[in-house]
Every structure is written in C-alpha cells, then in structure tokens.
Amino acid sequence: KSDDLKNAESLFIASKKKSLSMYGALMKGYIKNNQANKALDLFNKIDSPDQVIIILLFNTCALLGTNEALSLVKRASKEIPKSFYSNPRLLTSLLDALIKCGDIKHAELLFGRLRTRTLSVYNAIINGFNKEKNPSKTLDLFHQMKISGLEPNFITYTCVIKALSLSGDYSLAQSVIGKISNSVLIDNQIHNALIDMWGKTGCVNRAKEIFKKIHQPDQIGYATMINCYGLNGMGIQAIELYRQISSELVNESVNVSVLNACSHSGLVDQARCIFRNIHMKSERIYTTMIDCLARASSFDEVQQLIDEYERSHSPVAPMYMAWLSGARNIKNSPMAQKVYDQMKKLFPDLTDSLTSASILLANVYGSSGDIDKATDIQTQLYQSGAKKKVGLSCTVVDGETYEFRAHDQSHPRSSEIHGEVEKMSKQLIEHGHKYDSSSITRPLNKGETIASVLCGHSERLAIAWNFVAHPDTSRIQVTKNLRVCGDCHRATKLIAAIRQCEIIVRDANRIHHFYTNGQCSCNDYF
Secondary structure: OOOOHHHHHHHHHHOOOOOHHHHHHHHHHHHHOOOHHHHHHHHOOOOOOOHHHHHHHHHHHHHHOOHHHHHHHHHHHHHOOHHHHHOHHHHHHHHHHHHHOOOHHHHHHHHHHOOOOOHHHHHHHHHHHHHOOOHHHHHHHHHHHHHOOOOOOHHHHHHHHHHHHHHOOHHHHHHHHOOOOOOHHHOHHHHHHHHHHHHHOOOHHHHHHHHHHOOOOOHHHHHHHHHHHHHOOOHHHHHHHHHHOOHHHOOHHHHHHHHHHHHHHOOHHHHHHHHHOOOOOOHHHHHHHHHHHHHOOOHHHHHHHHHHHHOOOOOOHHHHHHHHHHHHHOOOHHHHHHHHHHHHHHOOOOHHHHHHHHHHHHHHHHHOOOHHHHHHHHHHHHHHOOOOOOOEEEEEEOOEEEEEEOOOOOOOOHHHHHHHHHHHHHHHHHOOOOOOHHHOOOOOOOOOOHHHHHHOOHHHHHHHHHHHHOOOOOEEEEEEOOOOOHHHHHHHHHHHHHOOOEEEEEOOOOEEEEOOOOOEOOOOOO
C-alpha cells in the first residue's frame, strides 16, 4: 500500500511459511500496480484458494480482459464450492470479470439465477450493459432495483446518467433525472456526467446551466462542456470557453475536445492556431488535427502532419482512417485507394481497422458511381468473414425505446410506418427533392428503385414512427450508430420544414439539429 512492491516481494520470498493471507496481500499489490500477469503466476502456486483469493483472481482477470482470462474465470467459477456463491463481494467480482472480459451474456445469465441481489451486484451488471452500449437494459434494471427496495448509490446514478447519454433522448433523460433527489446531483463528478448527458441529448442550455453552477470546474468539466458545444455544431462557443481556461488546467482531453469542435464546425484556421500553440502534442492531438484538415480537404497538410508525426513515432491507423474519411467526403476514389493501400502495407495485422477501411473504400467507389468496384470489395469482405456494422436508429416514443434497421418490418404497426414513409416521400418530391443515387453504394436488387432504397433507411423509419404515433408532434429525436448519408440529411431538412417539426439526429460523429426553417446546425459541413 506504500508503493514499495520490491520490498513486499523480498519479504514474501524470505518467508518460509506462506499463509493464504500473505499470498492475497501480494496479489493485491500486483493488481494495484497493474501487474496482472504476476498476480496470476502467484495464484497458480496456491493449492487451496479461499474466497478472498478467488475474489483477487477474478479482479486479476478483469484487469487482463483477455479471452484466456475469460476461460480462467469460467473454469474457476465452476470449480469453487457452492458456498462461495453466498459471498456478495465474490459475486460482484465474478460479474465484473465476466463483463470486462467481454462476456455480458454469461454475466446476465448468472445475474438472473441469483436469489439475493445486492447493490454492488446490480451496479456491476448495469455497468456491463453500458459497456455493451445497451442503455435500455441499464434503465430497466435501475427501475427494477428501485422496485425491489434497494437504494441506489453514487455508482448507480453515475451508470444511469451514462445510460441516458448513450440513449441520447431528451424526454427520457428529463423523466429519469427529474426523479433523482437534488442532494445526489450536487457532486462535481455527477455534474460532469450530467453535462455530458445533456450535451449528448442535444440540450446545450441545460448543460450550460449545470456548468455555470460548478464553482471551480476541473479538467474533465471543461473538456466535457467544450465537447458538448462541439457535438452540437457550436465551435465558436467551444473556442471561447477554451480561451477562458487557465493554462495549468489545459490537458490532452481539453485540447482534443476543442480541436474536435473546430473539426465539426469547419474552423480550420482556428484549429491550426490552437494546434501550433500546444507544446506537448500527443497521438490523439495529431489525429484530431488530421481529422480537421481532412474534413476541410486540406490533404497536403494531412500528409505533412503524418510525416511530421512519423519522424519520431510509429505510424498509427486512426490518422489514416481520418484521411480516408476525408477522401470519402469528397468522393475521391483514387486518393481513398492510395490511403487504403498504405494502410494495408503499414498495418497488416490490424484486422478491425482494415475492415473499417475496406467498408469506407467501398462506399467511396459506390458513391462515385463505380458500383462494380464497390461490390468487389464488399464480396471480398463477406468471403473473409468480416462483419459489417448494421445501421440502427433508436427513438423514444411515449417513454418506450424503439429500434429500427433499414427496411425494418418488425414493428407491430409496420404497415402504418411504411405508409407514412411513402407520404413523406411524396411531400419531399413535391417540394423539389431529388433522390441521390450516390448515397447508395450497392447494386439495386430486383424491384428496388433509388427512392425505395433511400426511403428504407433506418432513421426515416424512426422519424415516420414518431409521426404515426403523434401526427402533430413538434419535436423528434433519433440516435443512429452510423454517419447520416447525404440524401437522408437533405431529406430530413425538408421534412423538418414541411411538417414544422424540429428533428434532432445524433449520428456516429455529431448531433444534427434540423430546424423548422429547413436548416441544419451543421451548416451541411459533415
């Protein structure tokens, strides 16, 4: 505990009779000092571990988070005496290990079998649901916990606020937060979480109100508020706040947040100025600046910055992905192919990054009209077993969360939803909308048209369901896990104006506020 691990090890080695508590003390030391493999080696020397040692084993595996660690957790959980399962601390550690090793399904099954559920067990599983980006399950469990009579604690509320951030729906956030006692909401860490939540639900004013209540914002508070402005297309306000921060509080996260805000608002000159004045430029700072330049099609500068970084560092994939995204934005297939080829040469073992890059490259070819080339890349991806992320759009109607895929037919009122989509399509055409074939990156199937493919996009179904449920609604909110396509962006601007309904769409990169005057907060810079 005094950070003198060397002497602790020497004392342990010198001891002739080693008790379990001594093994446990040294394992704890290894875990505290992020030396999980040493803790594991020590565990393997113990013949009959007690409950404390098993808890430490699970904590070690949680720290490792590998497939091997997961196998060890499962094996140990089967071999330990059944009496161990009555220990709440052990169960919490087991759940935490399963979650951090990536097996939320097993953790959920275990949780479901428990007769007695303590607060720490609930906290472990809701944290797992957040990690899996499943806010609906987190919120359902939170309500279940309250019904069971358990009083939530600080950790619970932090997880709940995080779930509301993931959900991104203002009405849902308002209904849940309104029921939490004000005494809970005065902690600085909770304040920072609330700023993040209101920012990600598109309600910047609520975020500002909370930020102003903080007497002395910390680095996290400043970074979160700047990020809130950036997500919502308020780059100027992000820079103004950045200029007010004392130099000792400006860290990597604050710099990344403000550069990101510049990137999303097209404030390239301001980003250049900020970047020049940063003394310690990290990998993340370089990557964010490269993203800003790539969005602005300043590709010569992108190449210069990458070269500058690589003079003293190894190449990193996110910088090239930012460059590739910039090429995608202007449908420049030769440049996209060049960047992709470089990535294949530099990062042959980064399967996930290369899969993402292949999908982007296929989209560039598809949007620039070379459907055959796009299809070839997609076929290769399919044959390699790579999985493409499925586009999903979520919306909350009357307190219930609904999820839609492209051309979804699973909703019980699906026929009404698709009828509403057709109605919107007719209105769009009447108001001059022309469907953009460049937003389709695959060949049309038999019976499909450009309009039918684009009208089936998940966010349009989510918007349509809101109008079916409430024809005169004045506000719709949708969260999408992928970037909004160009045609959907233009169509949603028109729908907001035609129906006089503000539509807020949070995509993978930012939040679009589609106003009733037919404009978007991003000023079409996305």
